[in-house]
Amino acid sequence: MAGLRDTPLAAFAELRFRLTWRRLLGRRGIGELVAKVIGYLLLIPIGLVVSIGIGAGTFRAAHAALHGGPQLGLQVDLPVTAMFLGLWQAWTAATLAMQDQESLDLRRHLVYPLRPVALWLHGQAAGLLGDPLALFWCVLLGGALVGAALGRFGAWLLMLAVLLVLFAAATLAWLALIQELGARVLRRARLKALLFAAFYVALALGVALLAGLDRHRPVLRDALAAVKWMQWLAWPGAMAAGGARRLFRGDVLGSLPWVVALAATTAAGGWAAFRLALAEARDGGAGGKAGVGDGLGAVAGRLWPGPLGALLEREVTFLTRHPLPLVLGIILPAVAGLVSWKMRPYLPAESGEVVRALPILGVALYVHLAMQSFWLNGFGWERGGARLYFLAPVRLEQVMLAKNLAVGALALCIELVSVLVMVLAGGLPPGWALAGTLALHLGAAPWFFLLGNAVAIWNPRVASLTLQRSGSLPALSALAGMVIFSGVTGLFALPVLLALKVDAGWLLPPAWLALGALGGLLWWKTLPAAARLLQGRREELLAVVTGDEA
């Protein structure tokens, strides 16, 4: 035991634990600690409740297989496949969207005489234990195992347990791989530009294809068949489901190739992710190059003379060089288009024009939610540059104004593209809905910025310049963001209640514009207060965002 404690890796684990612990117990860490504890307290019980539902599903599937019959496909294969693919999808989406796990910067630790793979594996394990959400998925997998055991006890459960552990490991490896690949692509300006262009070309082709769907249905069917192999990109879910279907049907030997294949692909995926992380760390892990949208900053800078123009140019330049706006610029319009295309047919005319317009109205707020890192942690990416705000003869109101205007302009661009894609995919909504989505988006913005500015100043966190490293929001700010988003959504939902009652959608744009004008006035009036707060909290803010505190 003493020997194990004396290994360099144990010392490294202790180092990381102590640093995390001190950070959480430090003056600025208490909030994050509280938020983490709330995260565990909320997610683990919820996980237990949901795992009962999952356990009920696996119980029924395991039990049904005892009796056999023609319904096995429906009773066993379908729920087991849905469970693995659903869990894989939710785990992936939540991890990629929230990015709030404890991560390890491999580059900083390569100096120690430790095997890099051991460091990387340690980082993965610490990321799993330090992230309440990751443990949440593990609780669900535990529920699946218990349900299966209650349904049909036997030796096959050992193989199922192995499969579940492999599934969790495979999903973690898949996530690490996708994050490393994403970071590599987004670091290269030309690849970034190509990706962006390719997405919009594909989108245009897709829209053209859908527009002529009736005439081209066979073409579409063939196209879908040709890309069926893409399901294997989701190999953790697909392979685990393949093995589990056979296991639940009692074919333990038949599941063996799937288990072996899953183990092999997990090892290969993990190894590839590790090699990419190591290569990036040895490259120096440069933050990225100029790319898509370069030059927009200079355009923005010329709109205003003096320091405000310079501040605005800096903000826009930063945003166009950060990978997240590019990703959002691709993903949000695509999701919006998909929702518009798939959801509209399920909203019958009898539900009323307001209900039918909800998807296009919802996207107006969702864009702000997706951009929350930038309005809740506006100083997180400044590093030493933040000092300049306090050294240069600029008014701090203008610093906040430039930040808000730049984020607002970017959000508006994404909103406009999303609405355009929704119209192309789902048809033209009534005129008031188009005006409404813009009024809602523009009207809600000052409310988010008004409250977000206070959070950004009170609780900053040094954030990653790439996509895959660490979180971009402190846990406490994420909680504050949920409260702010819910509150603003509630405020702007009030006119919807009235519009629903009288089924008069045209009421919404003027009502939202009025609320927006009120928010805009409050935001404008409170900018000096935000500037005073910033001046008063400059020491704490600089200590965090310049990295001095780390």
Added chain:
Amino acid sequence: MLAIETHGLTRLFDGKPAVSDLSLAVPGGAFYGFLGPNGAGKSTTMKLLTGLLAPTSGRASVLGHDLADGRRALEVKRLVGVVPDGLSLFERLTGVEQLRLHGQLYGLPRAEAARRADELLVAMELTGDAGKLVGDYSHGMKKKLALAGALIHGPRLLFLDEPFEGIDAVAVSGIRRMLQELVQGGQMTIFLTSHVLEVVERLVTHVGIIQHGRLVAQGTLEEVRGAGTLEEVFIRTIGEDLTNRRLSWLVEPGAGG
């Protein structure tokens, strides 16, 4: 006229003094070297004088303006250039963008800021890297860029925190010459902290030595060093000599593990 004057300047962190009862007097046009061992309070003093930190007590005035007077804060900042500890650079800007925007933030028109940025990049031998992101610069290049940023608006007072740290000897020589010319021309007062005593000794006209947050010596270079060298005075004043301390496992060959 004094370019910097402080009276009883004190800053506490968690009740412990980082700077205590500091009374500096930096004459206008001086090249003032502010020396002290690690943790003595040099950077804290510079942060107090540039407004990055608020004092717990005491007064400070810069170029005749009381720093406590918030109404004059922007005016003072326009007259001052700073290369702080840790620098003040945006990593996602290119070198040339950084300098131009820096100039604009200090009130220069865009075209003039761009012209000066180009000139500074030549002077700092950074022209070839002007289009690279600052995040990809080496430490020495960042230092030179930060110095260029501090000079772009033609300040009357320049604060430099360890400006030569991490810069090669050739670049140090060039920067030293440039700084000397600025002071000799009577255009500028420079307040500099550095650990490189030989460089400081060849540059400065005035010296202040700080230890444990307190000023322990101050005056012209000749007054402070007397007949010795600055290094001798520094070690005598600080009172620490590590030359006789030995590490047990490195003393005898083969004793290391």
